[in-house]
Amino acid sequence: MNIKTISAGLLALALTTSSCVSKKVYKDLENKYADLKKESRDIADQNAALSKEKNELDLKSKDLQSQLDKAIAERDKLQADYTATKASLDNLKASYTALEKDSSSALDANVKKNRELLAQLEAKEKALAAERERLDKISAELKDRSERVNELESKMAAQEAGMSALKDKLSKALNSFEGKGLTVEHKNGKVYVSMENKLLFGSGSWTVGTEGKKAVVEVAKVLGDNPDISVLIEGHTDNVPYNGGNGVSDNWDLSTKRATAIVNIIKENKKVDPKNLTAAGRSEYAPVASNDTAEGKSKNRRIEIILTPKLDEISKLLNEVK
Incomplete structure:
Protein backbone atom coordinates (compact mmCIF):
# COMPACT_ATOMS: atom_id res chain seq x y z
CA MET A 1 0.00 0.00 0.00
CA ASN A 2 1.49 3.35 -1.12
CA ILE A 3 1.19 6.85 0.29
CA LYS A 4 -1.47 7.90 -2.20
CA THR A 5 -3.78 5.11 -1.08
CA ILE A 6 -3.23 5.93 2.57
CA SER A 7 -3.93 9.69 1.95
CA ALA A 8 -7.13 8.93 0.06
CA GLY A 9 -8.31 6.69 2.85
CA LEU A 10 -7.64 9.25 5.49
CA LEU A 11 -9.42 11.98 3.46
CA ALA A 12 -12.51 9.81 3.00
CA LEU A 13 -12.50 9.02 6.65
CA ALA A 14 -12.30 12.72 7.48
CA LEU A 15 -15.25 13.60 5.20
CA THR A 16 -17.26 10.76 6.57
CA THR A 17 -16.59 11.69 10.10
CA SER A 18 -16.56 15.49 9.66
CA SER A 19 -19.93 15.68 10.99
CA CYS A 20 -18.85 13.84 14.09
CA VAL A 21 -15.51 15.54 14.89
CA SER A 22 -14.47 18.99 15.83
CA LYS A 23 -13.07 21.50 13.48
CA LYS A 24 -9.75 21.29 15.24
CA VAL A 25 -9.43 17.60 14.63
CA TYR A 26 -10.43 18.09 11.02
CA LYS A 27 -7.80 20.74 10.62
CA ASP A 28 -5.17 18.44 12.08
CA LEU A 29 -6.16 15.66 9.75
CA GLU A 30 -6.06 18.01 6.83
CA ASN A 31 -2.56 19.13 7.80
CA LYS A 32 -1.46 15.54 8.14
CA TYR A 33 -2.93 14.82 4.75
CA ALA A 34 -1.00 17.71 3.28
CA ASP A 35 2.17 16.50 4.97
CA LEU A 36 1.56 12.99 3.80
CA LYS A 37 0.89 14.20 0.29
CA LYS A 38 4.10 16.22 0.32
CA GLU A 39 5.94 13.26 1.74
CA SER A 40 4.38 11.13 -0.99
CA ARG A 41 5.67 13.50 -3.65
CA ASP A 42 9.11 13.48 -2.00
CA ILE A 43 9.08 9.73 -1.90
CA ALA A 44 7.93 9.59 -5.50
CA ASP A 45 10.74 11.97 -6.45
CA GLN A 46 13.23 9.88 -4.47
CA ASN A 47 11.80 6.76 -6.05
CA ALA A 48 12.23 8.26 -9.50
CA ALA A 49 15.75 9.36 -8.63
CA LEU A 50 16.51 5.92 -7.24
CA SER A 51 14.99 4.28 -10.30
CA LYS A 52 17.16 6.46 -12.53
CA GLU A 53 20.20 5.73 -10.39
CA LYS A 54 19.29 2.04 -10.49
CA ASN A 55 19.10 2.18 -14.27
CA GLU A 56 22.47 3.91 -14.42
CA LEU A 57 23.90 1.39 -12.00
CA ASP A 58 22.44 -1.44 -14.12
CA LEU A 59 24.17 0.03 -17.18
CA LYS A 60 27.41 0.46 -15.26
CA SER A 61 27.01 -3.06 -13.88
CA LYS A 62 26.55 -4.45 -17.38
CA ASP A 63 29.54 -2.46 -18.59
CA LEU A 64 31.63 -3.61 -15.63
CA GLN A 65 30.44 -7.21 -16.16
CA SER A 66 31.48 -6.91 -19.81
CA GLN A 67 34.83 -5.49 -18.75
CA LEU A 68 35.15 -8.25 -16.14
CA ASP A 69 34.35 -10.94 -18.69
CA LYS A 70 36.84 -9.40 -21.07
CA ALA A 71 39.41 -9.15 -18.28
CA ILE A 72 38.75 -12.79 -17.31
CA ALA A 73 39.16 -13.86 -20.94
CA GLU A 74 42.37 -11.87 -21.23
CA ARG A 75 43.51 -13.30 -17.90
CA ASP A 76 42.75 -16.83 -19.07
CA LYS A 77 44.61 -16.17 -22.32
CA LEU A 78 47.54 -14.69 -20.40
CA GLN A 79 47.42 -17.66 -18.05
CA ALA A 80 47.50 -20.04 -20.99
CA ASP A 81 50.31 -18.05 -22.59
CA TYR A 82 52.15 -18.00 -19.27
CA THR A 83 51.69 -21.74 -18.84
CA ALA A 84 52.91 -22.41 -22.37
CA THR A 85 55.79 -19.98 -21.99
CA LYS A 86 56.75 -21.49 -18.65
CA ALA A 87 56.66 -24.95 -20.17
CA SER A 88 58.86 -23.72 -23.01
CA LEU A 89 61.15 -22.06 -20.47
CA ASP A 90 61.33 -25.25 -18.42
CA ASN A 91 62.12 -27.23 -21.57
CA LEU A 92 64.71 -24.66 -22.55
CA LYS A 93 66.25 -24.80 -19.08
CA ALA A 94 66.34 -28.59 -19.23
CA SER A 95 67.88 -28.48 -22.71
CA TYR A 96 70.39 -25.87 -21.59
CA THR A 97 71.31 -27.93 -18.53
CA ALA A 98 71.77 -31.04 -20.69
CA LEU A 99 73.69 -29.03 -23.26
CA GLU A 100 75.82 -27.45 -20.57
CA LYS A 101 76.56 -30.89 -19.13
CA ASP A 102 77.32 -32.31 -22.56
CA SER A 103 79.34 -29.23 -23.45
CA SER A 104 81.30 -29.51 -20.23
CA SER A 105 82.02 -33.17 -20.91
CA ALA A 106 82.87 -32.40 -24.53
CA LEU A 107 85.02 -29.48 -23.42
CA ASP A 108 86.88 -31.67 -20.93
CA ALA A 109 87.34 -34.32 -23.60
CA ASN A 110 88.56 -31.71 -26.11
CA VAL A 111 90.90 -30.19 -23.54
CA LYS A 112 92.30 -33.64 -22.77
CA LYS A 113 92.60 -34.47 -26.45
CA ASN A 114 94.23 -31.11 -27.17
CA ARG A 115 96.73 -31.70 -24.37
CA GLU A 116 97.51 -35.14 -25.76
CA LEU A 117 97.92 -33.69 -29.25
CA LEU A 118 100.08 -30.90 -27.87
CA ALA A 119 102.25 -33.42 -26.05
CA GLN A 120 102.51 -35.48 -29.24
CA LEU A 121 103.33 -32.35 -31.21
CA GLU A 122 106.04 -31.36 -28.75
CA ALA A 123 107.45 -34.89 -28.87
CA LYS A 124 107.40 -34.81 -32.68
CA GLU A 125 109.02 -31.38 -32.69
CA LYS A 126 111.78 -32.71 -30.43
CA ALA A 127 112.14 -35.80 -32.61
CA LEU A 128 112.16 -33.59 -35.71
CA ALA A 129 114.80 -31.34 -34.19
CA ALA A 130 116.87 -34.39 -33.28
CA GLU A 131 116.36 -35.79 -36.77
CA ARG A 132 117.36 -32.48 -38.31
CA GLU A 133 120.45 -32.43 -36.15
CA ARG A 134 121.19 -36.03 -37.14
CA LEU A 135 120.59 -35.22 -40.81
CA ASP A 136 122.82 -32.16 -40.57
CA LYS A 137 125.50 -34.33 -39.04
CA ILE A 138 125.01 -37.01 -41.69
CA SER A 139 125.00 -34.32 -44.37
CA ALA A 140 128.28 -32.93 -43.03
CA GLU A 141 129.73 -36.44 -42.82
CA LEU A 142 128.45 -37.18 -46.31
CA LYS A 143 129.99 -34.00 -47.61
CA ASP A 144 133.28 -34.83 -45.92
CA ARG A 145 133.09 -38.42 -47.19
CA SER A 146 132.22 -37.19 -50.66
CA GLU A 147 135.24 -34.95 -50.60
CA ARG A 148 137.37 -37.87 -49.44
CA VAL A 149 135.85 -40.13 -52.11
CA ASN A 150 136.60 -37.49 -54.72
CA GLU A 151 140.12 -37.23 -53.37
CA LEU A 152 140.39 -41.03 -53.38
CA GLU A 153 139.07 -41.26 -56.91
CA SER A 154 141.44 -38.53 -57.95
CA LYS A 155 144.40 -40.32 -56.39
CA MET A 156 143.29 -43.65 -57.85
CA ALA A 157 142.90 -42.05 -61.26
CA ALA A 158 146.31 -40.44 -60.86
CA GLN A 159 147.80 -43.77 -59.85
CA GLU A 160 146.11 -45.51 -62.75
CA ALA A 161 147.45 -42.87 -65.07
CA GLY A 162 150.86 -43.25 -63.43
CA MET A 163 150.80 -47.02 -63.91
CA SER A 164 149.74 -46.58 -67.51
CA ALA A 165 152.64 -44.20 -68.02
CA LEU A 166 154.92 -46.70 -66.24
CA LYS A 167 153.75 -49.43 -68.59
CA ASP A 168 154.52 -47.19 -71.56
CA LYS A 169 158.02 -46.45 -70.21
CA LEU A 170 158.70 -50.14 -69.68
CA SER A 171 157.36 -51.03 -73.12
CA LYS A 172 159.61 -48.42 -74.65
CA ALA A 173 162.62 -49.48 -72.57
Whole structure:
Protein backbone atom coordinates (compact mmCIF):
# COMPACT_ATOMS: atom_id res chain seq x y z
CA MET A 1 0.00 0.00 0.00
CA ASN A 2 1.49 3.35 -1.12
CA ILE A 3 1.19 6.85 0.29
CA LYS A 4 -1.47 7.90 -2.20
CA THR A 5 -3.78 5.11 -1.08
CA ILE A 6 -3.23 5.93 2.57
CA SER A 7 -3.93 9.69 1.95
CA ALA A 8 -7.13 8.93 0.06
CA GLY A 9 -8.31 6.69 2.85
CA LEU A 10 -7.64 9.25 5.49
CA LEU A 11 -9.42 11.98 3.46
CA ALA A 12 -12.51 9.81 3.00
CA LEU A 13 -12.50 9.02 6.65
CA ALA A 14 -12.30 12.72 7.48
CA LEU A 15 -15.25 13.60 5.20
CA THR A 16 -17.26 10.76 6.57
CA THR A 17 -16.59 11.69 10.10
CA SER A 18 -16.56 15.49 9.66
CA SER A 19 -19.93 15.68 10.99
CA CYS A 20 -18.85 13.84 14.09
CA VAL A 21 -15.51 15.54 14.89
CA SER A 22 -14.47 18.99 15.83
CA LYS A 23 -13.07 21.50 13.48
CA LYS A 24 -9.75 21.29 15.24
CA VAL A 25 -9.43 17.60 14.63
CA TYR A 26 -10.43 18.09 11.02
CA LYS A 27 -7.80 20.74 10.62
CA ASP A 28 -5.17 18.44 12.08
CA LEU A 29 -6.16 15.66 9.75
CA GLU A 30 -6.06 18.01 6.83
CA ASN A 31 -2.56 19.13 7.80
CA LYS A 32 -1.46 15.54 8.14
CA TYR A 33 -2.93 14.82 4.75
CA ALA A 34 -1.00 17.71 3.28
CA ASP A 35 2.17 16.50 4.97
CA LEU A 36 1.56 12.99 3.80
CA LYS A 37 0.89 14.20 0.29
CA LYS A 38 4.10 16.22 0.32
CA GLU A 39 5.94 13.26 1.74
CA SER A 40 4.38 11.13 -0.99
CA ARG A 41 5.67 13.50 -3.65
CA ASP A 42 9.11 13.48 -2.00
CA ILE A 43 9.08 9.73 -1.90
CA ALA A 44 7.93 9.59 -5.50
CA ASP A 45 10.74 11.97 -6.45
CA GLN A 46 13.23 9.88 -4.47
CA ASN A 47 11.80 6.76 -6.05
CA ALA A 48 12.23 8.26 -9.50
CA ALA A 49 15.75 9.36 -8.63
CA LEU A 50 16.51 5.92 -7.24
CA SER A 51 14.99 4.28 -10.30
CA LYS A 52 17.16 6.46 -12.53
CA GLU A 53 20.20 5.73 -10.39
CA LYS A 54 19.29 2.04 -10.49
CA ASN A 55 19.10 2.18 -14.27
CA GLU A 56 22.47 3.91 -14.42
CA LEU A 57 23.90 1.39 -12.00
CA ASP A 58 22.44 -1.44 -14.12
CA LEU A 59 24.17 0.03 -17.18
CA LYS A 60 27.41 0.46 -15.26
CA SER A 61 27.01 -3.06 -13.88
CA LYS A 62 26.55 -4.45 -17.38
CA ASP A 63 29.54 -2.46 -18.59
CA LEU A 64 31.63 -3.61 -15.63
CA GLN A 65 30.44 -7.21 -16.16
CA SER A 66 31.48 -6.91 -19.81
CA GLN A 67 34.83 -5.49 -18.75
CA LEU A 68 35.15 -8.25 -16.14
CA ASP A 69 34.35 -10.94 -18.69
CA LYS A 70 36.84 -9.40 -21.07
CA ALA A 71 39.41 -9.15 -18.28
CA ILE A 72 38.75 -12.79 -17.31
CA ALA A 73 39.16 -13.86 -20.94
CA GLU A 74 42.37 -11.87 -21.23
CA ARG A 75 43.51 -13.30 -17.90
CA ASP A 76 42.75 -16.83 -19.07
CA LYS A 77 44.61 -16.17 -22.32
CA LEU A 78 47.54 -14.69 -20.40
CA GLN A 79 47.42 -17.66 -18.05
CA ALA A 80 47.50 -20.04 -20.99
CA ASP A 81 50.31 -18.05 -22.59
CA TYR A 82 52.15 -18.00 -19.27
CA THR A 83 51.69 -21.74 -18.84
CA ALA A 84 52.91 -22.41 -22.37
CA THR A 85 55.79 -19.98 -21.99
CA LYS A 86 56.75 -21.49 -18.65
CA ALA A 87 56.66 -24.95 -20.17
CA SER A 88 58.86 -23.72 -23.01
CA LEU A 89 61.15 -22.06 -20.47
CA ASP A 90 61.33 -25.25 -18.42
CA ASN A 91 62.12 -27.23 -21.57
CA LEU A 92 64.71 -24.66 -22.55
CA LYS A 93 66.25 -24.80 -19.08
CA ALA A 94 66.34 -28.59 -19.23
CA SER A 95 67.88 -28.48 -22.71
CA TYR A 96 70.39 -25.87 -21.59
CA THR A 97 71.31 -27.93 -18.53
CA ALA A 98 71.77 -31.04 -20.69
CA LEU A 99 73.69 -29.03 -23.26
CA GLU A 100 75.82 -27.45 -20.57
CA LYS A 101 76.56 -30.89 -19.13
CA ASP A 102 77.32 -32.31 -22.56
CA SER A 103 79.34 -29.23 -23.45
CA SER A 104 81.30 -29.51 -20.23
CA SER A 105 82.02 -33.17 -20.91
CA ALA A 106 82.87 -32.40 -24.53
CA LEU A 107 85.02 -29.48 -23.42
CA ASP A 108 86.88 -31.67 -20.93
CA ALA A 109 87.34 -34.32 -23.60
CA ASN A 110 88.56 -31.71 -26.11
CA VAL A 111 90.90 -30.19 -23.54
CA LYS A 112 92.30 -33.64 -22.77
CA LYS A 113 92.60 -34.47 -26.45
CA ASN A 114 94.23 -31.11 -27.17
CA ARG A 115 96.73 -31.70 -24.37
CA GLU A 116 97.51 -35.14 -25.76
CA LEU A 117 97.92 -33.69 -29.25
CA LEU A 118 100.08 -30.90 -27.87
CA ALA A 119 102.25 -33.42 -26.05
CA GLN A 120 102.51 -35.48 -29.24
CA LEU A 121 103.33 -32.35 -31.21
CA GLU A 122 106.04 -31.36 -28.75
CA ALA A 123 107.45 -34.89 -28.87
CA LYS A 124 107.40 -34.81 -32.68
CA GLU A 125 109.02 -31.38 -32.69
CA LYS A 126 111.78 -32.71 -30.43
CA ALA A 127 112.14 -35.80 -32.61
CA LEU A 128 112.16 -33.59 -35.71
CA ALA A 129 114.80 -31.34 -34.19
CA ALA A 130 116.87 -34.39 -33.28
CA GLU A 131 116.36 -35.79 -36.77
CA ARG A 132 117.36 -32.48 -38.31
CA GLU A 133 120.45 -32.43 -36.15
CA ARG A 134 121.19 -36.03 -37.14
CA LEU A 135 120.59 -35.22 -40.81
CA ASP A 136 122.82 -32.16 -40.57
CA LYS A 137 125.50 -34.33 -39.04
CA ILE A 138 125.01 -37.01 -41.69
CA SER A 139 125.00 -34.32 -44.37
CA ALA A 140 128.28 -32.93 -43.03
CA GLU A 141 129.73 -36.44 -42.82
CA LEU A 142 128.45 -37.18 -46.31
CA LYS A 143 129.99 -34.00 -47.61
CA ASP A 144 133.28 -34.83 -45.92
CA ARG A 145 133.09 -38.42 -47.19
CA SER A 146 132.22 -37.19 -50.66
CA GLU A 147 135.24 -34.95 -50.60
CA ARG A 148 137.37 -37.87 -49.44
CA VAL A 149 135.85 -40.13 -52.11
CA ASN A 150 136.60 -37.49 -54.72
CA GLU A 151 140.12 -37.23 -53.37
CA LEU A 152 140.39 -41.03 -53.38
CA GLU A 153 139.07 -41.26 -56.91
CA SER A 154 141.44 -38.53 -57.95
CA LYS A 155 144.40 -40.32 -56.39
CA MET A 156 143.29 -43.65 -57.85
CA ALA A 157 142.90 -42.05 -61.26
CA ALA A 158 146.31 -40.44 -60.86
CA GLN A 159 147.80 -43.77 -59.85
CA GLU A 160 146.11 -45.51 -62.75
CA ALA A 161 147.45 -42.87 -65.07
CA GLY A 162 150.86 -43.25 -63.43
CA MET A 163 150.80 -47.02 -63.91
CA SER A 164 149.74 -46.58 -67.51
CA ALA A 165 152.64 -44.20 -68.02
CA LEU A 166 154.92 -46.70 -66.24
CA LYS A 167 153.75 -49.43 -68.59
CA ASP A 168 154.52 -47.19 -71.56
CA LYS A 169 158.02 -46.45 -70.21
CA LEU A 170 158.70 -50.14 -69.68
CA SER A 171 157.36 -51.03 -73.12
CA LYS A 172 159.61 -48.42 -74.65
CA ALA A 173 162.62 -49.48 -72.57
CA LEU A 174 162.07 -53.14 -73.42
CA ASN A 175 161.07 -52.62 -77.03
CA SER A 176 164.16 -54.39 -78.30
CA PHE A 177 163.18 -57.58 -76.45
CA GLU A 178 159.77 -57.97 -78.08
CA GLY A 179 159.40 -61.34 -79.71
CA LYS A 180 161.98 -62.82 -77.32
CA GLY A 181 159.52 -64.05 -74.73
CA LEU A 182 158.98 -60.69 -73.00
CA THR A 183 155.61 -58.96 -72.62
CA VAL A 184 154.46 -55.87 -70.74
CA GLU A 185 150.84 -55.63 -69.68
CA HIS A 186 148.74 -53.17 -67.64
CA LYS A 187 145.74 -54.69 -65.86
CA ASN A 188 143.88 -54.40 -62.56
CA GLY A 189 145.85 -51.30 -61.63
CA LYS A 190 149.16 -53.14 -61.91
CA VAL A 191 151.89 -53.55 -64.53
CA TYR A 192 153.07 -57.07 -65.33
CA VAL A 193 156.45 -57.68 -66.99
CA SER A 194 156.61 -61.33 -68.00
CA MET A 195 159.91 -62.86 -69.14
CA GLU A 196 160.11 -66.44 -70.33
CA ASN A 197 163.02 -68.50 -69.06
CA LYS A 198 164.45 -68.87 -72.58
CA LEU A 199 165.35 -65.15 -72.33
CA LEU A 200 166.77 -65.40 -68.83
CA PHE A 201 168.04 -68.85 -67.80
CA GLY A 202 169.51 -72.01 -69.17
CA SER A 203 167.72 -75.30 -68.45
CA GLY A 204 167.79 -76.08 -64.71
CA SER A 205 169.87 -72.93 -64.01
CA TRP A 206 169.11 -69.79 -62.02
CA THR A 207 172.01 -67.84 -63.48
CA VAL A 208 170.72 -65.00 -65.67
CA GLY A 209 172.17 -64.91 -69.19
CA THR A 210 173.64 -61.83 -70.85
CA GLU A 211 170.59 -60.97 -72.94
CA GLY A 212 168.26 -61.54 -70.04
CA LYS A 213 170.35 -59.38 -67.73
CA LYS A 214 170.13 -56.51 -70.20
CA ALA A 215 166.35 -56.73 -70.06
CA VAL A 216 166.32 -56.82 -66.23
CA VAL A 217 168.70 -53.83 -66.08
CA GLU A 218 166.33 -51.84 -68.28
CA VAL A 219 163.50 -52.71 -65.90
CA ALA A 220 165.63 -51.59 -62.95
CA LYS A 221 166.30 -48.24 -64.62
CA VAL A 222 162.58 -47.57 -64.91
CA LEU A 223 162.02 -48.70 -61.31
CA GLY A 224 164.82 -46.38 -60.14
CA ASP A 225 162.84 -43.47 -61.55
CA ASN A 226 159.66 -44.65 -59.77
CA PRO A 227 160.51 -45.12 -56.08
CA ASP A 228 156.84 -45.36 -55.01
CA ILE A 229 156.34 -48.70 -56.75
CA SER A 230 156.32 -52.03 -54.94
CA VAL A 231 157.99 -54.80 -56.93
CA LEU A 232 157.12 -58.46 -56.60
CA ILE A 233 159.33 -60.87 -58.55
CA GLU A 234 157.71 -64.28 -58.98
CA GLY A 235 159.50 -67.37 -60.29
CA HIS A 236 157.36 -69.97 -62.17
CA THR A 237 158.11 -73.40 -63.57
CA ASP A 238 156.30 -76.00 -65.64
CA ASN A 239 155.02 -79.21 -64.03
CA VAL A 240 158.06 -81.34 -64.91
CA PRO A 241 159.76 -82.38 -61.64
CA TYR A 242 163.27 -80.97 -61.21
CA ASN A 243 166.02 -83.63 -61.13
CA GLY A 244 169.07 -81.55 -61.89
CA GLY A 245 170.85 -81.66 -58.54
CA ASN A 246 173.09 -78.62 -57.96
CA GLY A 247 171.67 -78.24 -54.52
CA VAL A 248 168.14 -77.57 -55.86
CA SER A 249 165.57 -79.78 -54.22
CA ASP A 250 162.55 -79.22 -56.46
CA ASN A 251 160.60 -76.76 -58.63
CA TRP A 252 159.70 -74.66 -55.57
CA ASP A 253 163.36 -74.20 -54.76
CA LEU A 254 164.28 -73.52 -58.40
CA SER A 255 161.52 -70.94 -58.87
CA THR A 256 162.60 -69.16 -55.69
CA LYS A 257 166.28 -69.10 -56.64
CA ARG A 258 165.43 -67.65 -60.07
CA ALA A 259 163.23 -64.92 -58.52
CA THR A 260 166.05 -64.09 -56.10
CA ALA A 261 168.53 -63.88 -58.96
CA ILE A 262 166.36 -61.23 -60.65
CA VAL A 263 166.07 -59.28 -57.36
CA ASN A 264 169.86 -59.24 -57.06
CA ILE A 265 170.23 -57.71 -60.52
CA ILE A 266 167.55 -55.07 -59.89
CA LYS A 267 169.01 -53.98 -56.55
CA GLU A 268 172.36 -53.32 -58.21
CA ASN A 269 170.70 -50.10 -59.36
CA LYS A 270 171.30 -47.83 -56.37
CA LYS A 271 168.22 -45.76 -57.14
CA VAL A 272 166.03 -48.77 -56.35
CA ASP A 273 165.14 -49.16 -52.68
CA PRO A 274 165.55 -52.86 -51.70
CA LYS A 275 162.62 -52.39 -49.30
CA ASN A 276 160.38 -52.23 -52.35
CA LEU A 277 161.55 -55.64 -53.63
CA THR A 278 160.04 -59.04 -52.84
CA ALA A 279 161.10 -62.41 -54.27
CA ALA A 280 158.65 -65.33 -54.36
CA GLY A 281 158.73 -68.84 -55.82
CA ARG A 282 155.42 -70.13 -57.23
CA SER A 283 156.71 -73.43 -58.70
CA GLU A 284 154.24 -74.89 -61.25
CA TYR A 285 151.08 -73.78 -59.38
CA ALA A 286 150.26 -70.57 -61.32
CA PRO A 287 150.44 -71.61 -64.98
CA VAL A 288 149.38 -69.29 -67.79
CA ALA A 289 149.12 -72.07 -70.37
CA SER A 290 148.57 -75.81 -70.54
CA ASN A 291 151.51 -78.00 -69.59
CA ASP A 292 150.35 -80.58 -72.13
CA THR A 293 152.38 -78.96 -74.93
CA ALA A 294 155.97 -77.87 -75.26
CA GLU A 295 154.80 -74.35 -76.12
CA GLY A 296 152.59 -74.20 -73.06
CA LYS A 297 155.40 -75.42 -70.82
CA SER A 298 157.70 -72.79 -72.29
CA LYS A 299 155.22 -70.03 -71.42
CA ASN A 300 154.81 -71.35 -67.88
CA ARG A 301 158.58 -71.29 -67.26
CA ARG A 302 158.88 -67.59 -66.61
CA ILE A 303 159.66 -64.69 -64.32
CA GLU A 304 156.89 -62.19 -63.63
CA ILE A 305 157.76 -58.77 -62.31
CA ILE A 306 154.57 -57.32 -60.83
CA LEU A 307 154.65 -53.58 -60.24
CA THR A 308 152.10 -52.24 -57.76
CA PRO A 309 151.65 -48.64 -56.67
CA LYS A 310 152.04 -48.12 -52.94
CA LEU A 311 148.54 -48.00 -51.52
CA ASP A 312 149.25 -46.63 -48.05
CA GLU A 313 147.69 -43.26 -48.76
CA ILE A 314 144.78 -44.79 -50.65
CA SER A 315 144.21 -47.34 -47.86
CA LYS A 316 144.15 -44.51 -45.34
CA LEU A 317 141.59 -42.65 -47.43
CA LEU A 318 139.55 -45.84 -47.81
CA ASN A 319 139.51 -46.31 -44.03
CA GLU A 320 138.44 -42.71 -43.58
CA VAL A 321 135.64 -43.15 -46.11
CA LYS A 322 134.26 -46.27 -44.40
